Amino acid sequence: MEQYLQLCRTIMENGTDKGDRTGTGTRSIFGHQMRFDLSDGFPLMTTKKTAFRLIVSELLWFIKGDTNVRTLIEEKNPIWDDWAFEKFVKSGEYSGPDMADFGRRAAKDPAFKEVLDHEMDKFRGKILSDDRFAEAYGDLGPVYGRQWRSWPDGRGGTIDQLKNVIESIQTTPDSRRHIVSAWNPAEVEDMALPPCHTLFQFYVADGRLSCQLYQRSADVFLGVPFNIASYALLTHLIARETGLQLGEFVHTLGDAHIYSNHFDQVNEQLSREPRQLPSLAIDADGKSIFELETSDIRVEGYDPHPKIKAPIAV
Template structure:
């Protein structure tokens, strides 16, 4: 089976079996509960080929998580805009914002061309100020204690800090047969303080036959826009940690809770399903870097990626 087929089968399963549900964004979805995909990382890097997925954004976002960063300024410095809407929402809903009404900007920008132009202007002004004004970025670029904070600086009730990533790497090296190789991003005490509660909530590593595998549990997944990023991001994380630990890569297993397709993505999904998958690319890491914390964007290269063209779709915020 082609490495991408597991994802395409998931899309078909949701289209054929999904239940119509309302959601927090007001968009509406087709949803199924409980679905699992498996990707053999020995057979290629699982970046979709039936549409172009921007790999550099996946790399910079993962490195942002690994730095423990929770402010979008780093992402914007790497021309990564995938978290903009949540920070922008915080800005336009604040008492300091005095510009045009941006209420429900996500849907309105898709439905009203004139409003869409105003929204894009305001978003560009916001991004420019984020890059130029450190104090503004400190206040309005902050997303709260999201992934990076929980991965690298989990706060205990005793006021201590737990670096889950550093700890799990040490455990893999010291006791690879452990069944406790787990990292959690879901911290109930701080969920209300996050711009977006973690969708990819926890992951577990497994070592067998000299190979490192990873299983992700994702409580909620935007199947068309989000899950392709998540697959590639956690496959990349598996490669990076295997590299540091002197292991080969095994499988990446993606387990979904609420797996959904937004109703305004149905045409895009059908277009993608009509395309023929192409050979998967391979991943090349800078052999001169050992620790996952040493890697920069340019140290991670994709070889042989030849996808079909991009398929655009609106983000539900």
């Protein structure tokens, strides 16, 4: 994962300090590419422990076309909870303590973090127990799963981009149209978070499948390690589905940034030596990509440095 560490160094040493939507502040560069040969091992970060189970359950959530955090909460995956919770606390139905700017406040104030954790636990419990509440506040709008599996075609129907791209890889492998887009301008304003990983394309050569992702906005410390592993996993799954060998994952970044409240964590990570990459194992004979469960997928030989905590910018 030296490519990732070099990206961090480049941003820290040569990036431009900028404001951002969250008010946190970032240091960023524009336009960067990393390439990962998937035959060299599974690119899961070793300089800090990265929660592979969360990566798997989120990706399968996308693949199944789901957009409601209830499914993720059932899997004990909190990745999207903050955006759903933000929707709730800004509603007229919320009557608890002031949760304005809760992400940054919790990072600085342990007492407030206890209050936030209590309110978040109540929120998760109600999402699981109350169908009306889950529909109102658990759904994130037409985010990734909706666009991948049910893109509105403008004629009252939908387009299953993921199913279509699998079929096109199988039937016309040399096509240059193996593309799935999550960026739907007509629905961006209805999404809890506009897609950061906006478009991916597959490429077949010499019986090997490669994938390139264009990511418009890249939270390099928290998000990018997940994105690398997620799209590497997607490439594994599509290769499995289409009977191809593994090629490369190519990660192209637009605005690649490190939040100002992540600088210390990045420096700590840069002080660590990378370790050997793990391997991926899929135990799901007879299951299609659309039938896979989190328990079907695991990594072997993963020996990372300890995790490094950092606040998410909402």
